Amino acid sequence: MTTDHAATSDHAADIDRHVRIYITVFVALMVLTIITVAISYLHLPIAAAVSVALLVATIKGSLVACYFMHLISEKKLIYAVLLLTICFFVALLSLPAITHSNGFWIHE
């Protein structure tokens, strides 16, 4: 009974720790959203603007994926599925880059 009680209180403490992390991530996401909008008012050259905007978006996305979606402590199979997805996703996004750079199958 005492062991059960200890396990329950450990579990509750673990959830409390998670909740504190969620609040911290929430504040970070809000700050990063303000940064995203503020940077757009600087009217940077397009290459710099795209790089900075995507960098901030990637940080925000990673926070959501790691903490809200619990990817920071997930099982190997989920990582394997996502790794495969990332490979295909990168290949998909590379197609426009290859065609734009007058790649090996597009000839102008």
Place this chain on the structure above:
Amino acid sequence: MDIPYTVEIRRDTGLTNGKIGIWLFLASEVMLFGALFASYILIRVGAPSWPRGDTILNVPMATFNTIVLITSSVTMVMAWASLMRHKFGTFRLYMGATVLLGFVFLIVKYFEYTHKFHDGLFPHTNNFLAIYFTLTGLHMLHVMGGMAVNAYFLGPGAKLWKTNPVWFTNRVENSGLFWHFVDLVWIFLFPTLYLL
């Protein structure tokens, strides 16, 4: 016949079937939105000129919607955490807030869309608007889908809590994973369409 491995963990995967299912579904969703993002890049780099999003679209409204969606992600994860703490009343509050914030997002989007239509800006007007309406429209459908599932868990689906609380908690976690994905997509859509 009962669905296998909804509560107990499969020994070979270390996961419940529902968890694997939702992640496989999300992987297919990544490819769906990835295809549209790739199309957007292809059309944009091939265009002789391209408007900055903020010259056509309403940035303050979209910023507000970003805050709404991020907040809804927090309420969603708090709803799950409430179930993990066996606090069903708190779960209902957070889940209710999540659904409500989804509605707020849709209402803001409705005003954005109607304002565009009023100004004579339609998907067929130019490539920028075609991309804008396609990407945000598809995202909006996902918001609606997520809201429908969350509303089900808030209403009739919540009966499962009384008979099988672990299964119900797992279901809410999986629904949350979808909702966070919808938030994640918006995090990339917002700067791409509105700010660049």
